[in-house]
Amino acid sequence: MSKVEVSFTPENYHVYENLDNIVVVTDILRATSAICTALHHGAREVIPVSTVEEARFYKSKGYLVGAERNGVQLEEFDFGNSPYSYMNELEERSVVLTTTNGTKAINMAKNSFQVVVGAFTNFTALAKWLSQQERDILILCSGWKGRYNLEDTLFAGALTERLEQMGTVSLTEDSALSAKYLYNLAKDDPYKFLMNSSHRRRLKKLNLKEDIRYCLSMDNTDIIPVLHEGSLVPMNEQVLEEIRVSAETT
Template sequence: MKNARHVDICFSPALHANYHREGNLVVVIDLFRATTAIITAMANGAKSIKPVADIESALACRDNGFVVAGERNGHKLAEFDFGNSPLEFTTGRIQNKDLAITTTNGTQAFAAAQGQEAIAAALINYKAAMQYIQSGKQDVLLLCSGWTNKMNIEDTLLAGKFARDLLAEAGFYSTSDSIAIAEAMLEAAGSNWLEFILDSSPRLKGKYELLKDDMAWAMRQDIFNVVPLLKNDRLVPASEY
């Protein structure tokens, strides 16, 4: 299809090399919670956000003036200023600061996307992220952060929503079975994603008390008009979308 843009979904950073297309736009998704937290921090005034794959490198960023955020398996890391709850990143705590963040899954996806044009996407910036994607000319790879390099439900649902809405427009197409898998999950979930996720995921059902406030925040759509864009090793606000 001449000048049409291919859309694909990669369910895990571990599979990224198999889905990468030269020059594609990578849309990183970690609904619960990394991209939701990153978008919230940037909307509340963070100057830049550096996603870091490992704990030691994140802590080392303090020497360069960063505040640091980190979690493993949902829990805030000792010695860190923040965990990974988006509700922690209030304007009073994050405005005009450079933030380094390391998480179990989301920052691993950004590590896979290094050297490519990449943005952070979630429901809370859905419209803005869609506008950014639509404004470009590249093929689009929706990269789910998943869970410990495995597929998860929540990121697949959001990737499926992006794919469905893009493919409803002229100028986008797909040849990928991943799209069909995500669309089938969307159909099964209906309008109540959170109920479907908790019914379907023992992992998240077991963490509901820990994550319920963050989940409620993450399920709100279009509350921020900011798109974090990866420039070199930092996320900064995209100037146009």
């Protein structure tokens, strides 16, 4: 039976890092929700970059680029990280994305066996796929500038509970148990539970209530973004085989 653990912030990732793990990166408000949305609406790939300088380089090469810092879209780029920005005119386009937290966490985990993106918006599809794997799972919460946040922890708890219900993971680690217990306090109304969370207050000041509701909505897509050769692409059997072969030869 697989083990599941939770790293509540990227700052703690080194404690849990195991290159044989499947790492589920989550940044509920809003990067991983936006990534799932972009691929669902036809983007060929989302290239996560950690810095604005990298984003500018891709912009100079003609890429569509999303860039967000502190919850706000940077003016020189095409998008921020609102999921609603990624619902139109993306068919077979490559999108580059840099965000305050999520894209940095994705790149931090890039050397793991598999890196997938998780959000409430692809929750059931992700849980089903993870339940079929025979590897330990680490849920990496992107947090906020290296600090703990509630919304990513709620997702980690929801996913942990679902996997436990499926009978595929062993909940022996305190990190997974505590995330699950927190989720059980919030699951009747996550939106209300997060009313006083620090990042929700930031987004509320920016009049992004609809973004928050969308990011907390369940199962808008069955796409599972997986990191492959530096890009997040929709998971399929061919991509998984290429990742497996690459892991065996490195």
